[in-house]
Amino acid sequence: MNAQAPLPIMPLPARATLGSGNFVVDGSLRVVFEGHTEPRLERARQRFLDTVFRRTGIPQWPAPAANAPVLTIRTAGPSAAVQEVADDESYRLNVTPTGVMLEAPTPLGAMHGLQTFLQLIKLTPEGFVVPAVTIEDRPRFAWRGLMVDSGRHFIPLDVLYRTLDGMEAVKLNVFHWHLSEDQGYRMESKRFPLLTEKGSDGLYYTQEQAKDLIAYARDRGIRVIPEFDMPGHAGAWFVGYPDLASGTGPYHVERHWGVFDPAMDPTRESTYKFLDTFFGEMTALFPDAYFHIGGDECNGKEWDANPRIQTWMREHNLKNDEALQAYFTTRVQELVTKHHKIPVGWDEILQPTTPKAVVIQSWRGAESLADAARRGYNVILSSGYYIDLSQPASEHYVVDPLAGPAGILTAEQQKHVLGGEATIWSELVSPETIESRIWPRTAAIAERFWSPANVTDMASMYRRLAIVSETLAWHGIPYAATSEKMIQRIAGAGDVDVLKVLASVVQPPKGYTREGLKPYTSLTPLNLLVDAVPPESDEAREFGEIAARIADGSASAEDHKQAREWLTLWRDNDAALEPTLAGSALAKELVPVSQGLKESAAIGLAALDAIEKNIPVSAEVQARELAALKGLEEPRAVLVLATVPGVETLVKAVRR
């Protein structure tokens, strides 16, 4: 069996060989250590057992029999005191009916192996078991991250902790914490208390909380890298410290979304003095070797508008804003390096003078990633992994840090591609909705980062993603239940089941479309159907697959039956939904969406009839229907009817 075989886990391991028989998981399960151990491993054992018993609903026996089956963890030695990119994360897991051996060079591998074991637990007629299997596993990329934007919307700690739990489950190992934005500065500074006093609306993390989170992450094999974005995206700093800025102010915590003018003043030594002190404080707080300084999307308008800065630029022979930012970046890099950290920044910080020690995080495209790697910089890819953009998992899954332009790099150059990071920018997520935007799609991205490059089967990915989604619920990540509750809220006193029919086939529009459809600010409630539904409709995807099979003649009788059932349900739902929509301020905007579903389903049913009875359609009628469907593809109430493409497939398949 190779890695493509149907182990119901994500990410798939590098190598797996199925054995025969099952290891039974019940209350007698014991975990013992051999070789190296440390408190972190003890805690990992307890967490593992807690998850096993939460997953199975079986209480742990206080004193299992001495001959009860055992899971042995044999760890060769410690990992680094502060987790490093180069740390060995490999493990070997051997499950037999009589016992389990988990071997790893370091605790990191041991912890990954435990997560693999957890995902392998399944219910059979004989109870909960893990099938006999030998797994040899190691990650393809050393840097497997998730960036959470706590700047635009403050994300409470309980959400972050659950996010770290989910990251552990899918073997992600970098939590990139975006901590400052025009809309909020979020990390306590004892040296500069006005940063939070004036720039956070009271929504920030204390240093104690950060320490706890870092320890929690370390326990899960996850590095924590803070990002303080500069010189742009820093408006919230200036409310308390206007002298840092290049304009005249006054500054305020921004409520709108976009790229704003406020920028740090690169021309004054006081800016670097401030940052030196600030970095001293923050680099002491965050133990990781890397330190993210942002650097993206500085529009330079404050620089252009400030005669003093313009004069200074001429004096220093800096020709344009890019050159000024390069100067700033160089100074900032020097400060970060002085504080013994390796700087990381977004694409824009890469300039001809950028030292080779800097890591470039590519958000603008695979081309810029390949270019930086070719020039000898370590790089991580985020372009293609923007999970805030409501793309389906499949679109992220096909993005490979070493494909495309990076595919033609030399082996030596490719070594500079450390991995990638999914990014959840938070303009359009709230503490309530962020988890359903992170999960389960991030699990598919985690597989891209961990599993061999040839793990690409899309059907397998979606099948396993559904399983992992349930696993995450047992890990305590309640995004599916939260989505349910939000739909219940929208229904108010109305009929939630009827609303769910609509909810199951609509999606947020992809990309940056949504912000153009309605004015959003940081105070806009994110409690409408577009916020409640997942970014991707499973039902619509399945309907689309069925429609494609009907169109190419490969559909089964069951396919035809399912398509008809769905189309009928969708066509008839609008009448039942009407009173619910009329009674709820959160639902009333859905009237045209529901009508659109009815109209498209009616067209789909007519097409299905014609296909099944082999009745031809005139070109005029078909054109009219396709035009109608084109109209129905347009977002209504900031929602897309995800069933329309499937209906189009059916209409086009009718004989002319």
Next chain:
Amino acid sequence: MNAQAPLPIMPLPARATLGSGNFVVDGSLRVVFEGHTEPRLERARQRFLDTVFRRTGIPQWPAPAANAPVLTIRTAGPSAAVQEVADDESYRLNVTPTGVMLEAPTPLGAMHGLQTFLQLIKLTPEGFVVPAVTIEDRPRFAWRGLMVDSGRHFIPLDVLYRTLDGMEAVKLNVFHWHLSEDQGYRMESKRFPLLTEKGSDGLYYTQEQAKDLIAYARDRGIRVIPEFDMPGHAGAWFVGYPDLASGTGPYHVERHWGVFDPAMDPTRESTYKFLDTFFGEMTALFPDAYFHIGGDECNGKEWDANPRIQTWMREHNLKNDEALQAYFTTRVQELVTKHHKIPVGWDEILQPTTPKAVVIQSWRGAESLADAARRGYNVILSSGYYIDLSQPASEHYVVDPLAGPAGILTAEQQKHVLGGEATIWSELVSPETIESRIWPRTAAIAERFWSPANVTDMASMYRRLAIVSETLAWHGIPYAATSEKMIQRIAGAGDVDVLKVLASVVQPPKGYTREGLKPYTSLTPLNLLVDAVPPESDEAREFGEIAARIADGSASAEDHKQAREWLTLWRDNDAALEPTLAGSALAKELVPVSQGLKESAAIGLAALDAIEKNIPVSAEVQARELAALKGLEEPRAVLVLATVPGVETLVKAVRR
């Protein structure tokens, strides 16, 4: 409008008068204080606002306009430093379209008023609102409690915290914490560390945790009363301290359920010396004026079997075990009183010599409650409120502490009836299932304790219970979602929707039946369908009501349609469910349950046909069908088919 009017809240207030118009709840909501304030009120405000914004999904505005609508809390003065039974909990809430005034003599009333406001929030076409209303409210009983048994199953703190949240929502004010049992001793003692070291399987609360929980409860207007059960139900103490016991040991943490022989030795002074020290430690930890010493179900067998104890009894002229327990109780009461606490105990501690300061908690029946009150003891009722026994809410709701035998007490005697407590004994609940056993039924009991005696309409109660159930979900109490997850777990890789059809119409058997159907110990997994479903099937209750209307000719066409739909669904479900049951160790025992549902539904459909077509049935056929249904009423897989009584109603309604 009187209290019976349809405010969607629970408990219903003493008086309410609806106004006209609505107060709009949005991000601009502000809460300001007048009069007395204290940190607890500040925290209550923040908690209130958090709940409002969680409920509505609306973010709070950082700086609402000065003229934004305001909720004013006007508190006359502080409540007692340690909450007392006699504290004034009344409040007056006046909601108008332009503002809200909440007045209360103490913070307790203010906090209750905030909970009332939260329950009044509803979604309309105009947004979230609270209808204009004037409420004058105060509790009928001063002692409104919930007892949680942390002894038999250890209940983790997160569950207890959520339970306190729920108690606050329904205005319960006593958390009675049952902390020791034969199956486990659960509270850290620094003086007697072996209590937890040997008697808890490592599952206990530290004193720091207890202090935090007490503070959390006080913030919610809830007193915390610890119970250390003695002289019986104390086997777990003796594992570490065998000298306390009356037998020779060795003692162990009990794994089975029932009444066991181990009992404290009332004849040795060392016992009282131990308890004196122990009480000194625990009364310092728990600030409440009351201290529960248990006293129930001591079977005396260790006393009978110990010659030394028998000799001592003869020497002291104690004629039997009751007399010996009375002696013990008197000594223990003296010790508790010495430590400045008022003792509380179960029925059994009431003896001729019992001091009048002792509070009697009646579990054996309303008669013993009335008897104690007549004799001048303060009493609280738990008989009728045993929520571990899987009775429907209606059966608890009709139990009134001042009805029955207590109804004929004099007004003066009735004043001794302080209130009541729901009790969740934990033989058959786990941390996972306990919340679905506490909620929502405890809300109905809370209404009995709070609302006027004439609030008795059962249909209204069930209608509002369903609403409160959703409210509790927004308060973060996830029992409905947990139940869903458990059913998902049972289905394994099978079809959860089909399993849900069965789950929606089965119930645990009522009373103590369940333990007779299967051997249960503290290590038995509680992860089967009987543990996942609520104690009461709403669908079966509604079906029963419809069947009754069909039988008496008052049914609507909609009733007939619904009955037929359900019966058809139930009859046809078994075939669809078969593969799921076959694939899951947790579900396979459900085969006869599912078949029983099919059989009873088929009988019901035939009866419905006969009724609707006015076709007579022979006495023989009817008798055969009723006999079959009788058989189907018997528990299978420890589950009762709750639909059978409704089917019986239909069968009996067919013309002969």
